[in-house]
Amino acid sequence: MLLSGDDWAAIWLTAKLAALTTVILLILATPLAWWLARSQSLASKLIAAVVTLPLVLPPTVLGFYLLLALGSQGPIGQLTQALGLGLLPFTFGGLLLASLIYSLPFAVQPLQQAFQAIGAGPLEAAATLRASPRDTFFSVVLPLARPGLLTAAVMSFAHTVGEFGVVLMIGGNIPHETRLISVQLYDRVEALEYAQAHWLAGGLLLFSFLVLLAVQLLNRRRSAA
């Protein structure tokens, strides 16, 4: 077998992190994207800019500030210590928090665009058909935004799988706790173990390709329907 137990542990940890990140992000990003899509206020523009920051920031910058904030002197670190949670850096929890922030724009943006594309028409029609705003959100908005939800989920998952800079900064390299595929790959290359590196890198390449292909096919099927 070309992949060692360490490799499989990294793959499993990566899948767990990406799946958790995706689920939590969809729950958090959906209301956030809905608000950003509907609100005209200055506050919403400010929040939209903050949410988009991880798209343009070098991941190491984000990781550095997160490390400071989560550390024993940082505000979040002091809070987690006061709550008896200990310190988050170099734990799976810290990695999850960092992933949520890092992948947030990849969930928010497709959702926001999908919500904006729906327009006021169906919402007004639903209101005249006795649906409350909450009812309308679940029975009209979410079904109509389905392609956006799908894209958001796929992008969040794939993006989390591929993260490296933030992981190194906040997670380090602890087997079974914070050592993800990308870090494991780096280790293999450092140790000149190119065969294993190929399996990991090729696997990620194939995975990313398949994900993007799936999104393309799903979108095509929808536009044909």
Added chain:
Amino acid sequence: MSLQADIQLALPGFQLDAHFSLPAQGVSVLFGPSGAGKSTLLRCLAGLEQGVRGRLQFGTQCWLDSAQGRCLPAHQRSIGMVFQDARLFPHLDVRANLAFGYQRTPAAARRLAWDQIVDLLDLGPLLARRSSTLSGGERQRVAIGRALLTSPELLLLDEPLAALDLVRKQEILPLLSRLQQELTLPLVYITHALDEVSRLADHLLLLAEGKLLAQGGLSEVLSRTDLPAWLDEELGVVLETELQEELAEYQLLRLGFAGGQLLVPAGSPTSTRRRRVRILARDVSLALQADAAVSILNRLPAVVQAIRPANHPAHVLVQLTLGASQLLARITRYSCATLQLQPGMPVWAQIKSVALL
């Protein structure tokens, strides 16, 4: 239930200010040029506009009282709304579109039954179709059915025929007329083509630049002579007539009304004996003598009641009485002077054209 409205809405570059009441039954038509604020007014009634000020009272229900800070949200108002663009839900088939409002109406409040509406609008064959595969006319039929299935107490229609061709219009119009007769549901109908609905309309609201110019019975409003220029071509009267005789050989109908008889080319066959006709002021000319040797079919004795200036300075509007009915004639000021027309004078009204509605 009647609707009492006194509402104001300020939008960028537009101010709506309307004070009116609508009768508890029949068809009220909201008429005016584009940009008059017809849709905005309808949206205020439906509760779809934010920042509306004033009062809206529908029967015993208070929909809006901005002084009390009260505004009933759209989904709690007992209205049905049909949009110009149908707005069917693309993710649902026709059956689910129809069921959307029906399911959200408490069973006790369902005055209109599913089967009744499906039959009335002939929706049975469409139920399994996806809304994206429907034609324009079919979409509007589904939209009307969907709105009716919430058992509204007032149905608002925002130019539901505007996007349809003539054939489709003629498919929907009789449905609206049946709907009105069978369901005894008050309708508010927006149009910029008065011909389209004058056979349905009972009550007319004239709107221009966000202001209500006139309101009242259809004939009463349209025979007014103080209306603005854009309405000049629409001025006339609407008469309720009864079929007296069919002249099959000439394909004509003899219609009687309170004030005389009219001969009208036979239209599409209907079973009703009561027919509504519209006579435009521009189609009525006046003569002092009964000259039999003219091709005009309808010549009726009338009495001049009043003479008012028309919008074009070359024209005047002459109000005439025929028995219990009224007629409006638009003639040139020159003819008026030549004939020396005065109130109280007997004349012959020559009617060039009568539209059977």
